[in-house]
Structures are given as structure tokens and as C-alpha cells.
Amino acid sequence: MALFSDLPRGDLREIVRQFTPNWFAANMGTGILALMVGAFPYPFWGQSPLAQGLWIINGLFFCLFAGLFLGRAIFYPASFRRLFGHPVQSLFIGAIPMGLATIINGGLLLRPHSGPALEMALVFWWVDVALSVLSVLVVPYFMFTAQEHAIERMTAAWLLPIVPPEVAAASGGLLAPHLATGGATMVIYISYVLWAISVPLALGxxxxxxxxxxxxxxxxxxxxVSAWLPLGPLGTGALALVLLGDADTQAFAATPLAQLAAFGQMGGIFIAFLLWGFGLWWMAMAGLFTLRYLHEGLPFNMGWWGFTFPLGVYTAATFALAHDTDFGVLAPLGAGFTLLLAFFWVLVTWRSFQGMWSGQLFHAPCLSEETGLLEGVCTLPPPGTGPDLLESLRR
Known part of the structure; x- marks a missing residue:
């Protein structure tokens, strides 16, 4: 099989013209796996190098994807504008700031801290905030004014442009404790606003x-695989409240808001538990849906990365609650979620490289003459008979 043999006209420039933002979902999945490997509560040999290696690889791929995405915007502006009119592909614009957030968080959790590194993390956080706000404003605006949607075609993918602000809020909770008091309070205030923008919309x-x-x-x-996406806003919403509550107690300890900070920490844990419990129900339903789909066949597409990031942030919320409470079941439960996340990541990464090698994944549905909903995930035909996920496992 020739590399990129299925690209239109065999022209590698088509990779740029047809590059779609759903590739950033791979950044989200790889980045959250790196963070969960680093947070794994039962140390194992090579844990830190593995986590850092995944984080570095994720950063390199983010730079590559960002270059391809900007190349499409610069060299193929007409093609780029059509992206915003597509009812599915436009949703994946939210994957860009969420992928960047995993890199920021990895720099804070997996690497040694220094003055320049923290300053760079703060700059990237502001960029992430700006991209998140653009996502939650621009994509819904086009949904309301230019795209065709129907309730029977709705999926949980509608969450993708909505969730980035709360992901940035969780990053703010990680970043704030490393900043001076003035900078920390500003990051915390903005993070709570970002959380308030995102979570109520996601619940709606x-x-x-x-x-x-x-x-x-x-x-x-x-x-x-969109059945797993609700874990994203519920997990990240819970994680952000725990992290911001912990940051409150440090940033406001010697200020008139000290009592409010203590309330923020306790209230954050309480609300986080509610969101975590709601997420547990969605996880059970997603598992049941997936088992049902296995009997019908699951053709591979880039949407399979939805197995990873939502489960990963839900796992992160589990670990955060385990750290701040005495609920002993959370740490082993989070460890089990991490193993499931690693399994999904290996499977989806392998299938993604197969699609990259054949060139079949380099196709922008918004440039196709057909505009059906199912094109939005760049589906690959099943490699054989029978359920595709089972076929992948046998390979």
C-alpha cells in the first residue's frame, strides 16, 4: 500500500487543503493519557519517563497539526471558510484549545518549574482562554445562523465547542498556585467565569x-463513540472546581476573602461529587451503547478519539477527588479507568496510523459534494466483515 495513495490527485498539498480540526482530538487523547500516567497512584518502573515522553510527542504533533491548520487558512481561504458551514466538522474547532490545554497542564505537572517556564505557561494559558472563548462563541453562532441541524441528527458532539472554557478553567486551577498573589487571583476569577460559561451550557x-x-x-x-463525550464536561467541570477550590485557599489565605476561599474549597468538592456521580451514569450508558454497537459494526473514524479524552478527564476528576477526600474507593477506581484509557489509546492510535498511511483519513467532508451528517467524522470503510472494533482487537 503506497503512502498517501488515496489522496485526491496523489498531491501532498491536499493534506493541507483537506486538513480538518478533528486531528486535534488526537492531541487531546494523547495529552490526557500522559497526565494520567503521571498521576497513576501505584508507582511503576518508567512511569515518569513514559508520561514525559507522551507529553513531548503530543507537543510535537500539536505543532504539526497547528501548522497544517494554519496552512489551510492561509493558502486555501475559500476551503477554510467552508469548514464553518459544516454541521459536524465545525464542532471540532473546540478540540484545538482543549489539545493545547493538555500541553500546558503537562508542563505544570510533568516538568520541573522555573521562572521562564511559568511565564511561558501563563502566556499559553491566555492563548488557550482566547481560543476557548472563540470556540464557545463562534461555533454556536454559525450553528444558529448558517448550519442545518435537526433534533434527530443531534449527537453529543455538540458539546465539543462548548467544553473548552471549563478545560481552560481547570488549567487555571493548576496554574494559579504557581503565580504571585495578584496574578493568581486574576487567573482564579477568570477561571470561575469560564467554568460558568461552559458547564451550564453543557448541562443544557x-x-x-x-x-x-x-x-x-x-x-x-x-x-x-460520541456516547462517551458527556464524560468530558462532567469530568472537567468536577476537576476544575476541585483545583480552583485548592487554589483559593492558597491565593486568598491572608486576605478578607479567606473564609470565602474555604467555602469555595468545600463547595467545590461537594458540587464536583455531584458532577462525578452524574458522569458515572453516563459512563455506564456509554458502555452499554458501545456493546450494542459492537454487534452492528463500528467503522473506524477520527471520532474514535472520543474514547480517550472524556474518559481521561473523568479519571483526572476521580484522582482529584481521591486526593482531597477520604473516599478510599476513588484511587483504585481511577487506576482502573487509566488502564481502560491506555487500552483505548493504543487501539485508536494504531488505527489512526493505518488511516494516515493509506491517506484515507486526509479528507475534508466540508469539501465534498455531499453534505450528509455522517461525513463529518471521515469514516473509513470496514477492513473486513463483522464488527470493526472486534476486527481491530483481533489484529
């Missing part, structure tokens, strides 16, 4: 999603 979408599933049943198998 989940309510509509419940209605859609009740009335119109499960989506097509091409969007099957």
Missing part, C-alpha cells in the same frame, strides 16, 4: 440529548 445540551435519545434512539454507528 445533555438534557436535550436525553430527549433526543428517547425520541429517536441511538445515532448511526459512525457517531457511536
Amino acid at each position: 445540551i445533555l438534557t436535550i440529548l436525553f430527549l433526543r435519545l428517547t425520541l429517536h434512539k441511538l445515532p448511526h454507528a459512525d457517531m457511536a
